[in-house]
Amino acid sequence: MKFLELAKKRFSVRKYQTKEVEEEKLLKILEAGRVAPTGANTQPQRILAICSKEGLEKISKCANIYKAPVALIVCVDHSVTWKRPLDGKDIGEIDVSIVTDHMMLQATELELGTCWICYFDETTLRQEFNIPDNYEPLTILVIGYSAAEPASSDRHGTLRKSLDNTVRYESF
Numbered sequence: 001m002k003f004l005e006l007a008k009k010r011f012s013v014r015k016y017q018t019k020e021v022e023e024e025k026l027l028k029i030l031e032a033g034r035v036a037p038t039g040a041n042t043q044p045q046r047i048l049a050i051c052s053k054e055g056l057e058k059i060s061k062c063a064n065i066y067k068a069p070v071a072l073i074v075c076v077d078h079s080v081t082w083k084r085p086l087d088g089k090d091i092g093e094i095d096v097s098i099v100t101d102h103m104m105l106q107a108t109e110l111e112l113g114t115c116w117i118c119y120f121d122e123t124t125l126r127q128e129f130n131i132p133d134n135y136e137p138l139t140i141l142v143i144g145y146s147a148a149e150p151a152s153s154d155r156h157g158t159l160r161k162s163l164d165n166t167v168r169y170e171s172f
Contacts, residue, residue, distance in 0.1 A: 011151035013113030032106035039082035063120035068142035113146030
């Protein structure tokens with residue numbers, strides 16, 4: 001599958017089958033996150049894979065995971081992130097976004113559905129999973145076999161702004 005086909009195929013799944021995600025597929029998804037580029041190759045992502053019934057019940061106290069059989073809590077370790085020398089900007093959120101995106105697209109290629117969750121109770125999440133203070137949970141990527149009708153790959157023609165609206169050349 002060509003990259004743009006894959007990117008257009010992906011949609012936010014909010015209804016999952018009860019079927020478990022095979023370990024080999026989960027490992028491919030995690031490998032896609034591992035090889036994702038990060039600023040100065042610091043690799044500040046710390047991923048907590050939640051697959052057990054007990055773990056999924058705990059994460060459901062913190063966020064709506066739509067009964068997905070896998071949830072990846074993607075954290076950043078700020079103690080190792082690259083900081084821009086001119087102003088000290090910490091790019092950890094960018095790194096975690098790239099890692100999450102790689103995993104999300106790998107899941108799509110494997111015929112799995114995903115939903116990128118940013119709306120969660122961080123305090124409860126930290127308590128339930130003993131997340132260390134120097135790790136900041138930024139995203140939860142839920143993964144499973146979709147029980148929803150796939151969104152049309154053609155939807156981007158009407159749901160996305162045109163390049164003329166989003167791109168400028170040389171100057172604003």
